[in-house]
Amino acid sequence: MRPDPDTVRGWLGEVPDPEIPAISVVDLGIVRDIGWEEDTLVVDVTPTYAGCPATLVIALDIETALRDRGIDKVEVRRRMSPPWSTDWISDEGRQKLLDYGIAPPQLNAANCAGMLSAQSAACPLCGSENTEAIAVRGSTPCKAQFRCRDCREPFDYFKAI
Amino acid sequence: MDPLVTFCLRMGDTTLILGQQTAAWCGHAPVLEEDIAFANMGLDLIGQTQLWYEIAAEAEGKGRTPDDLAFFRTERQFLNAQLVERPNVDFAHALMRQYLFDAWHLPMQEALCESGHEAIRDLAQKSVKEVRYHIDRSRDLIVRLGDGSEESRAKMQGALDALWPYADDLMATDEVEETLAAQGVLPGLDRVRAAFEAETAATMSRATLEIPGNGHARIGGRTGIHTETMGYILAEMQSIPRSFPDARW
Numbered sequence: 001m002r003p004d005p006d007t008v009r010g011w012l013g014e015v016p017d018p019e020i021p022a023i024s025v026v027d028l029g030i031v032r033d034i035g036w037e038e039d040t041l042v043v044d045v046t047p048t049y050a051g052c053p054a055t056l057v058i059a060l061d062i063e064t065a066l067r068d069r070g071i072d073k074v075e076v077r078r079r080m081s082p083p084w085s086t087d088w089i090s091d092e093g094r095q096k097l098l099d100y101g102i103a104p105p106q107l108n109a110a111n112c113a114g115m116l117s118a119q120s121a122a123c124p125l126c127g128s129e130n131t132e133a134i135a136v137r138g139s140t141p142c143k144a145q146f147r148c149r150d151c152r153e154p155f156d157y158f159k160a161i
Numbered sequence: 162m163d164p165l166v167t168f169c170l171r172m173g174d175t176t177l178i179l180g181q182q183t184a185a186w187c188g189h190a191p192v193l194e195e196d197i198a199f200a201n202m203g204l205d206l207i208g209q210t211q212l213w214y215e216i217a218a219e220a221e222g223k224g225r226t227p228d229d230l231a232f233f234r235t236e237r238q239f240l241n242a243q244l245v246e247r248p249n250v251d252f253a254h255a256l257m258r259q260y261l262f263d264a265w266h267l268p269m270q271e272a273l274c275e276s277g278h279e280a281i282r283d284l285a286q287k288s289v290k291e292v293r294y295h296i297d298r299s300r301d302l303i304v305r306l307g308d309g310s311e312e313s314r315a316k317m318q319g320a321l322d323a324l325w326p327y328a329d330d331l332m333a334t335d336e337v338e339e340t341l342a343a344q345g346v347l348p349g350l351d352r353v354r355a356a357f358e359a360e361t362a363a364t365m366s367r368a369t370l371e372i373p374g375n376g377h378a379r380i381g382g383r384t385g386i387h388t389e390t391m392g393y394i395l396a397e398m399q400s401i402p403r404s405f406p407d408a409r410w
Contacts, residue, residue: 050287051180051208080212080283083290114293135194136298141201141291145194161290 001070005034008041008066015065018057019140022100025058029088032079040073041066046084049141049161085109086160098124102156103146109160116144121157123148133157164340165220165278167240168347170230171383173213174241175331177231178391179262180206181398182249191252198298199255205291212284219280232402236391243382244327246391250320253306253313257320260303261361263296265331268356277345300364307368314369321365322373329377332357335384 003011012034013026025031025045033044043062047055059076066074086105089097094104103121112118116136122129128150135145136159143156184203190196214227245262249255270292273285306313332354341347365372379388402408 047208047287049205049208049291050212051204051206053204080280080287083283083287113290115297116294117297135198136294136301137194137198137201139197141204159294161294 002036002041003069003071008034008043011065011069012043012062015058015061018054018061020097020100020102022102023089023093023096025062027090027093027096029090029093030058030084037075040075041071042075042077044077044079046079048084052141054140084161085113086158089158097158101125102143102158105158105160107160113159113161116159119157119160121146121155123151123153124155125153126151131155163220164337165346166217167337168341169213169217169220169281171240171242171337173210173217173230174239175245175262175382176206176213177210178239178241178394179245179259180204180210181394182245183255183259185249186255195252195302202259202295202298205288205295209284209288209291212288216280216284228402232399233406236387236395237385239387239391239395240383240385241387242327242330242333243379243386243388244324244330246382246388246394247324247327248390250323251316253316253320254323256299256302256306257317257324260296260299260364261324261328262331263292263299264360264364265328265353265357267292267296268353268360271356272347272349272353275348277348281346296360303364303370304368307365307370317368318370321370325373326375326378328357328361330380330382333380333383 009026009031012031013024015025017023017025017028028048030046030048031043032046035042045059045062062076063074087107087109089105097104101124103124106112106119116133120129121131123131126148128148130149131146132149133144134147134154138145138156142158144159145154146157147154180203183199183206186196186199188196190199211227214230218225218227218230244258247254247258270285270289273281274289276282276285303317307317308314334350338347338350342350361372
C-alpha cells in the first residue's frame with residue numbers, strides 16, 4: 001500500500017504540535033515535502049527554532065502516526081533551508097491559534113522579525129487592538145507575552161519569525 | 162586540525178558554554194519573564210550548538226556525535242571565547258555578557274548568511290532570525306537598567322567594566338579564519354568588528370554607561386586558553402555523561 005502524498009498530508013493534519021496541541025504540524029507549515037523513495041515514506045520537516053525541544057517529539061509523533069496507518073518504513077528528514085517562517089502557518093492554523101487564546105503572528109515576517117516593537121497583536125479574548133508587549137519571551141521560545149489594556153487580560157502572542 | 166572543524170568548534174563551543182551559563186538562571190532570575198527569557202535563549206543557543214557540531218563532526222569524519230563533542234572533550238580542547246565563561250555573578254553581569262555576545266553574534270551570523278559553505282549558510286539563515294530577538298531583548302534591558310536608578314546604573318557599569326576586556330576574544334582571528342575567508346566560507350569578517358563597535362557605542366551612550374578606556378585585553382579562548390571558571394562549568398555540564406557514558410534517555 002502506497003498512499004499518495006495528499007492522503008498522507010491529510011493524516012499528518014491530525015498530528016498535533018506537542019507544545020501547542022490546538023494546531024497540527026501541517027497547520028504550522030513545517031511539513032515541507034512528502035514522497036516515496038522505493039518502499040520508504042520520506043517526510044521532510046523544517047525545524048521551527050533551532051533549539052525547540054518539540055522538534056524531536058514532532059519527528060517521533062509523525063513516525064508513530066504513519067506507522068499506525070500501516071506504513072512500516074518511515075523516515076523523517078530535517079530540511080534546514082529555506083528556514084521556517086511564521087508566514088507559512090496556514091489560515092486555518094492562524095484561526096485555531098486565535099481560538100486557543102494565542103494571538104497569531106504578524107504577516108510579512110521579514111519586515112518585522114526580530115523586533116517585537118515593530119509588531120502588534122489584537123487581544124484574542126476581546127479583540128481590542130489596544131494592547132502592549134510585556135516580555136519578548138513567553139512560555140515557549142516562539143511566543144511573547146502581551147497584555148490587553150482594555151480587558152486587562154494577559155495573553156500569548158506567537159512572534160513573527 | 163582542518164580549519165573548518167576548528168572554526169565550527171569555536172562557534173559551537175561559544176554558543177554551548179553561553180547556553181549552559183544562561184540555562185543556570187532558570188528558577189533564579191529576578192522576575193518570571195526574564196527567567197523564562199534566559200531559559201529560552203539558552204535553548205536557542207544549545208540548538209545552534211547542535212548544528213555547529215554536526216558540521217564539525219561531518220568535516221572531521223571521525224564518527225563523533227554532537228554529544229561526544231560537548232561531553233567528552235577537556236578544557237584545553239574547548240575553543241569558546243572567554244567572555245561566555247565569565248561567571249553569572251548577578252543579573253547585571255549575565256545581562257551584560259549576553260548583550261556583548263549578541264552585539265558580536267548578530268553581525269557574525271549576518272556575515273555567515275553569505276557563506277560559500279552550504280551548511281554554514283543554512284545554519285546562519287536559520288539562526289540569524291533567532292539572534293535578532295536576542296539582541297532586541299538584551300539591548301532594551303541594558304538601556305533600561307543603565308539609564309535607570311542609581312543602583313541599577315552602578316551595577317551595569319560594574320558589569321561593563323568587568324566584562325569589556327573579554328569582548329575582544331569573540332573577534333580574535335588567526336590563520337583559521339584567514340584560510341576560510343580566502344575560501345569564501347567566511348565573508349565580511351571585517352564588517353563584524355565595525356558593526357560590534359557601532360552597536361556597543363550607540364547602546365552604551367543611550368544607557369549612559371561608559372565603555373572602559375583601557376580597551377580589550379584578554380584573548381586566547383579560541384585557542385583553548387581559558388579562565389579559572391571554565392573547569393567548573395565543564396565539571397557540572399559533563400558530570401552525568403562522564404559518570405554514565407552509555408546512558409540513554
